[in-house]
Amino acid sequence: MGNQPLSVLTCPDDEAVGAPAVFAPEHIASRVRQIRQHAHIVTGPTGRELGLVMGPRPPGDIVVGTLPPLYPEWLGGRTFCEAHGVRFPYVAGEMANGIATTRMVAAMARAEMLGFFGAGGLGLADVERAVRGLATELAGMSNWGVNLIHSPSEPDLEYRVAELLLRHAVPCVSASAYMELTPAVVLCSASGLSRGPDGRIVRRTRVFAKVSRPEVATRFLSPAPPALLRPLVARGALTAEEAELAALVPVAEDLTVESDSGGHTDNRPLGVLLPRVLLLRDELARHHGYTREVRIGAAGGLGTPDAVAAAFALGAAYVVTGSVNQVAVEAGISDDAKAMLADADIADVIMAPAADMFEQGVKLQVLRRGTLFAQRAGRLHEAYRAHSSLEDLPARLRATLERDVFRAPLDEVWERTRGFWHERDPAEVDRAEKDPRHRMALVFRWYLGNSSRWAITGDTARRGDYQIWCGPAMGAFNRWTADSFLADPANRSVVQIALNLLEGAAVATRAHQLRTFGVPVPAAASAFTPCRLA
Numbered sequence: 001m002g003n004q005p006l007s008v009l010t011c012p013d014d015e016a017v018g019a020p021a022v023f024a025p026e027h028i029a030s031r032v033r034q035i036r037q038h039a040h041i042v043t044g045p046t047g048r049e050l051g052l053v054m055g056p057r058p059p060g061d062i063v064v065g066t067l068p069p070l071y072p073e074w075l076g077g078r079t080f081c082e083a084h085g086v087r088f089p090y091v092a093g094e095m096a097n098g099i100a101t102t103r104m105v106a107a108m109a110r111a112e113m114l115g116f117f118g119a120g121g122l123g124l125a126d127v128e129r130a131v132r133g134l135a136t137e138l139a140g141m142s143n144w145g146v147n148l149i150h151s152p153s154e155p156d157l158e159y160r161v162a163e164l165l166l167r168h169a170v171p172c173v174s175a176s177a178y179m180e181l182t183p184a185v186v187l188c189s190a191s192g193l194s195r196g197p198d199g200r201i202v203r204r205t206r207v208f209a210k211v212s213r214p215e216v217a218t219r220f221l222s223p224a225p226p227a228l229l230r231p232l233v234a235r236g237a238l239t240a241e242e243a244e245l246a247a248l249v250p251v252a253e254d255l256t257v258e259s260d261s262g263g264h265t266d267n268r269p270l271g272v273l274l275p276r277v278l279l280l281r282d283e284l285a286r287h288h289g290y291t292r293e294v295r296i297g298a299a300g301g302l303g304t305p306d307a308v309a310a311a312f313a314l315g316a317a318y319v320v321t322g323s324v325n326q327v328a329v330e331a332g333i334s335d336d337a338k339a340m341l342a343d344a345d346i347a348d349v350i351m352a353p354a355a356d357m358f359e360q361g362v363k364l365q366v367l368r369r370g371t372l373f374a375q376r377a378g379r380l381h382e383a384y385r386a387h388s389s390l391e392d393l394p395a396r397l398r399a400t401l402e403r404d405v406f407r408a409p410l411d412e413v414w415e416r417t418r419g420f421w422h423e424r425d426p427a428e429v430d431r432a433e434k435d436p437r438h439r440m441a442l443v444f445r446w447y448l449g450n451s452s453r454w455a456i457t458g459d460t461a462r463r464g465d466y467q468i469w470c471g472p473a474m475g476a477f478n479r480w481t482a483d484s485f486l487a488d489p490a491n492r493s494v495v496q497i498a499l500n501l502l503e504g505a506a507v508a509t510r511a512h513q514l515r516t517f518g519v520p521v522p523a524a525a526s527a528f529t530p531c532r533l534a
Contacts, residue, residue, distance in 0.1 A: 021061055023051035028514075029525035035510045041065040041517050050519045065517050070510050072502035075309075077317030080254070080295045084172070084206065086143045087112035089318040090498050091208075091256075092325050093299060094147030094174050095469065096120035096263065097332075097452055102130050104330040104494050106137055109144045111495040116174045116208075118332075120149035121356070121452070123424055124160055131168045145172025145208070148188060150179070151356060154425060159184045166191050166205065174256075175220075176210040177264045177356070181251065183232060185209075186224045190238055190246035200291070201245050209252035210299065210320075212259070212266040217277050220252040221284045221294060250294055255281070257316075259300030262323040262471035263364045264354065274298055274314045303473030304480045305504025305528050309512070312505065321501070323470050324477045328494040334458025337468050338489065340370045346475035350374040352467070353381040355448035359441050361385075367470040373451050376405045376465065380444040389436030390414070390443060405447055405465075414439065417446045486530040496533065504528030 021042050022028055031039070031052045040053040042061035053061060073081070076089025092108050092115035094100050100118035108115030117134065119127045131146060138144050146165055151158040162184035165173055175185045185207070192204025209220040229243040238246075257277045259270035274296070281294050298316035302308050303324050311319050325331060327338050348369035354362045358381065366374055383401070387393050390410055393401070398410065406413050421428040421442065432439035451467035453459075481487050486500060504526075511526035 019054065021051040021053045021058065023049050023520075025520045025522040025525075028052050028519060029522050032511050032514065032521060032525040033507050033528070035070040035506045037069060039067040039510070039514065041067075041514070041519055050517065052514070052519060067510070067513055070506050070513075072499075072506045075312045075502065075505055075509065076297075076319070077295055079293065080297075080317045083253075083295070084114055084143050085141075086114050088498070088502060089297075089312075090502060091115065091297065091318055091320040092494055092498065093256075093320045093322040094118040094120065094176065095322060095326060095331070096122075096147070096149065097456060098122055098126070098130070099326060099332045099456065099469075100147075101330055101332040102133050102137070104325065104328065104332075105134060105144050107330055107493065107495050108498070109138050109141050111498070112143070113495070113498055114143045114145065114172065115494070116144075116172070117146045119147045119161060120176070121449070124157065124164065127161055128164055128168075131164060131170060135168050135170070142171040144170075145174055145206075146170050147174050147176060148185060149356070150175070150177040150182065150185075152360070153356065154428075155182065155184075156427075157425065158182065159187070162187050170205070172206045172208060174208040174210065175252065178209065178211075178220075179216060181219050181224065181228060183228055183237075186228045186246070186251065187232055187237055189251045190224055190229065190232070190242050193242045193245040193249070195245070201249055203249075203253070206254065207252040208254040208256055208297075210256045210258045211277070212257070212268055212273065212300075214276055214280055217255060217257075217280055218284065220255055221250050221281055223247045223249060223288065224251050248288075249292075250284075250288070250290065252294070253292065254295045254297065254318075256297040256299050256320050258320075259298070260471055261300035261365065262349070262474070263469040264362070265300065265365050265471065267351075267365070270298055270301060270311060271314065274311070274316060278315050300471060301473050301476075302501070303475075303477035305501055306508050306526065307473070307476065308501050308505035309508035309526075312509070313512075321473075321498070323474045324497060325494050326468070326470070326474075327477075327489065328492050328497060329490065330494050333456050333468075335489075336458040336460055336463065337455040337466060340367060340466065341468060341470060341474055342478060342489070344369050344470060344474045344478060346472040348475060349470050349472055352377045353448065355445050355452070358384070358445050358448060364469060365471055367466070367468040367474075370463070371466045371468065372464045373467045377448055377451070377467070380405065380447060384437075384441060384444055387440070390440045391436065410443060413446055414443050417442050420446075481530055484530040485532055491532070496530075499533040500528075500530040503533060504530075 037054045094116035095118040105115040196202045211217040232238040295317040297318040298311035299320035350368040351363040352374035354364045454462040455466035507528045508526040
């Protein structure tokens with residue numbers, strides 16, 4: 001897989017193979033979409049105008065250039081497809097709390113793409129249930145994976161998830177929200193390293209890393225540090241040979257550069273960030289003497305074919321989509337939340353405190369339109385910064401929070417929170433009972449955590465509190481798909497979304513190629529309209 005194009009993926013269109021040369025921009029536009037045919041650039045009668053002939057080389061026209069067929073499969077890096085056993089350089093990213101469902105991952109795997117299950121925010125039992133199901137359903141397939149999210153407030157859970165993924169031989173692990181390397185992510189990277197018959201280092205688990213800062217990229221592009229490897233060897237989690245080999249390879253051989261995205265994001269533009277990380281990749285490869293090139297992908301803001309084409313043009317080996325997949329039929333979020341996402345435009349997003357890194361003040365990007373979550377979560381974080389405990393809250397502020405945010409007395413919320421942590425991690429309860437400020441943080445995080453669950457389950461009584469992770473790409477996707485095949489929610493499968501984005505990106509790329517020859521390609525020629533692709 002990944003080397004040769006398979007079936008032809010086309011919407012019904014004007015077949016122009018073998019037709020006479022066209023010179024008018026409006027006629028050229030219809031030819032641009034015939035990406036799987038040779039495109040011959042020919043001169044007109046005066047020798048100055050340029051036109052287009054599709055298919056076999058025209059016998060009578062003066063040909064000044066020829067473009068070979070263009071396939072969506074070939075837009076990115078061929079090594080990505082070969083390494084992961086996929087046909088397309090496309091990944092459906094991990095949306096936390098199981099929004100990226102096992103059903104979504106399985107659909108992507110069968111379509112010869114790659115998808116990650118959204119394990120972030122779930123308990124260990126839920127993650128194991130999903131992993132067991134995927135390992136059974138996709139037995140023998142290597143193009144699927146599960147998310148490992150950095151959990152600074154729950155390092156033990158993070159490590160146990162890593163052990164679980166290795167125990168069930170999950171082929172790909174996507175590490176996200178990391179600022180520093182942890183024992184868990186290093187364990188996933190180094191476990192199972194060996195040398196093949198040719199002496200090359202072989203990975204059992206392929207680690208993807210999402211990054212949005214060069215300093216974090218450096219950590220994943222470098223070998224795992226001895227300070228993290230030695231304790232893993234000492235506790236028997238790694239062998240000495242695995243640790244020795246880990247010192248010779250980068251922590252991740254697939255690095256996803258995440259720009260302005262939904263959820264955790266630094267809001268950086270892809271056009272600035274991706275070239276910077278590509279240069280960094282090359283510098284560190286020379287420094288460490290790597291024999292294999294690390295594959296750099298792009299994520300964030302990819303909601304239209306033009307955006308996907310731009311990512312590939314910048315040098316991405318693969319693309320990762322996120323926000324737009326929340327409206328897919330396989331997404332684990334309520335129809336009510338999907339309808340809210342379908343109404344969003346590019347400016348209908350806002351930054352809000354993150355539940356998993358609340359104490360550190362980390363923010364994530366969420367939907368603003370139709371929900372007051374961001375404002376209410378922001379009010380909670382302001383209260384956390386200004387006060388030392390729940391008892392320290394002014395009576396008027398406490399009453400407002402109980403009425404408008406929690407809809408319950410804070411003492412009652414603490415009892416619910418205490419019960420949750422008693423089952424998930426009793427150490428958190430012990431710490432909270434000794435540290436009043438930590439207890440306040442856990443109570444406030446109760447709201448942030450449940451706001452996502454309300455959106456997932458479709459609790460319309462709490463619609464004004466829905467936390468829906470969303471980037472500007474969602475609004476761009478909505479405008480692109482309006483009045484098209486993908487406007488109908490029933491047609492929005494994760495695979496149809498992917499195929500249409502890739503097909504449209506190929507059309508946009510072909511239009512740009514022709515423009516560089518001087519062919520008068522109108523702007524509308526690259527405006528691919530979504531349709532059913534097979």
